[in-house]
Amino acid sequence: MSLLQNLPYPDYKQGLALNVEQCEVIARLANLPLNFNDVKKPGEFLIKQLDKKGYSVSQYKKFLTTTLNNKAIFTYYKPQSKVAILIANDKYEHLSKLATPSIDCDSLASKLKVLGFIPIVIKNVTSCSLKGVLKNIISLIPKDSYCFIFYAGHGCELCNTKCILGIDCPAEDIEFEHVVTENWILREVAKCEPDLCILIMDMCRLYLDKNKNQTIYASLSCIEEYSIYKNLIIGYSTQSSEAAYEVLEIECSTTIDNNLTYELKPGDTEKISPCASQYVDALCTRLSENLHINVLFDKVHLDVEKSLRKQKPIKVQCGVFKRSLYDPVQGDETALIQKIKEKLADIDQNCTIYYEE
Template sequence: MSLLQTLPYSLYNNLVKRKDWIQKVTTVKKIRDANAKNGEELINYFDKKGYTLSQFYKLLKDCDISLTETNSQSGALANQSRPILKIAILVANARYDNWSHLVTPISDCKILADILKSMGFIIFLLTNVNSKQFRESMTELCTIIPTKSYVLFYFAGHGFELCGTKYMLGVESPSEKYTIDNGVSENFILKNGFLNKPDLFILLLDMCRKQPDRVSNPDIYLNIPRMEEYKHTCNLIIGYATSPYMPSFEKLCCESANSLSQVQHDTCEINHMTKSDNLESFNEEESSSESDGIGDQVTHKLTSEKKLNGVSLYVNHLSKYLNKNEDFIRILELVHKEFANEQCEQALLQKPQKLDNVAGQFYLHLKAKGHKETEEKLHSIVNELHNQGINIAIK
């Protein structure tokens, strides 16, 4: 990982504000090509030079620069009460009945699940669920989540935006004449998520936010969508993978079975393509999807000699910072900065957004107190939902 990815934000912020260390470093180390006018530019210089965190610490020590960090993080952690439980609900819809199959949702959720599990989260993974199964699962899980907990919800799949509300599509959705009943709204998620007053609720939507086409689907505009009302009872952070009316992209990798070193990369839009549409660089008509079960990566096989996999652009950047011991809002800011530095042209169309209404800072590494009775109930609910034919697993 790069220096900017591993450098504690409190130290970074401290060095950015200080000027004394710039002259020390450039003089002692006789650095002539830095041309740094401030602390941020000098840190970026060492990042581009490939410095690791340990090398950067040694450089500061050699130059007799204090490593004392600001106490903002330690103070925030001291004042932050431990959550009862930390729960992540991850939904991966990849294999749609009438829309194009998506490559990355299950692998995206698996990447996030591994990181969050290492941070002490209980993981619930839903895969390829229809809208009815989606709603039932969220209702059942959220009724058990105890108060004063942390909840992180993430969705990867097809979606749309209508009248300012975002809808996550179930796998049964028609490709053209779909209605809001084929989707689960973010308001529904928040209404159920706030039910037992968790201390923090994080909503992450990794999907397109385009509006339904008025020509092929005019009926969806005839009625004002039903809005689920909810009472804002906890700290809320929302992260959207893209901006209103804009697409979201998958970063795909096509590997040859005969030569794993020859890899072709491309980015494809997570949009309203039907099964008959073609991916720009890969022939969807020749592909098929395989999944060995919940939590396994979906691989699209284009031919007998090639396979297609990848990661969404959003998770590609989020996974770099999610395990950092930083305030979560700061983590989203770092993700947005990565998008700003992204070189591919698709990143110009995909600009993530965040909304927040929080009191203080929230560090996801904070250890949960634990609640054995609730954990047993959650396991029981997962078994019941699984027996109903819903693809759900707990990790």
């Protein structure tokens, strides 16, 4: 009698619910060289292959018990290094001030540090200063590394190009010198030839008024071109023309209109918990799970959609190789940390940068 004929239906149903990673573990235990790429029902496929090889119900249950009782740490790849660049703009000179970007970046830095990343937090910079800092840091990142870039602050959209707004950005007559485009960031990151680049933009994607910002619309030909080196994940915390929310117990603006500027009052900081933006809250919660990045961000985005305030994030993916934020590095991170510290020490003090050792 075969495995399929003897396997009780409840056990068969449980097998159908196995994810790809669990199926891969069972296949290794059974010495089956199976490829689960493009397999829509990995559990069903696995059971059929075990049946063909003559495995019994007791053997299958032993494999299943071993898999479910051991929290395996999957290693998909070993990058040279893992660097996280976290950018927080909240103290704007002309736009509404924000409450949570700095807190969120500090919280995210702590989480990523535990996973082996070198976290660099950049706070409250102009677009010009940010470009200089990013160029300096990226120039030190070894080839074949993981590069995680996160931005929290005000943003806008310009003909499908997402833009980070520096703290000196005006409310009207915005020019390219006031913004950093995602194209520019991706172009610079590609220069270090990373194995994986993750760019997360936790910001509003409001369209600029053409009548009030004629200069930047007249300069659309200046938008940078970029190429993708290997694996790329881009996450937008919200849809085009929509706001991204901070979940607070205090009043806070969700637009870039300076008339709605909110200043934190004494005692308000006690009401701001770590990971106060809906997106960062979901991301930090999911970082405790060792999932490959495609599944990780799918789960994060589903969590955001279920948040208190309506928000629908977007994921863009290029590259098909599985990678995890838990993947161990193979390069000398001690030497890289020292180089980064030396480079940051030379940067203008007007640009506040925090490095967690």
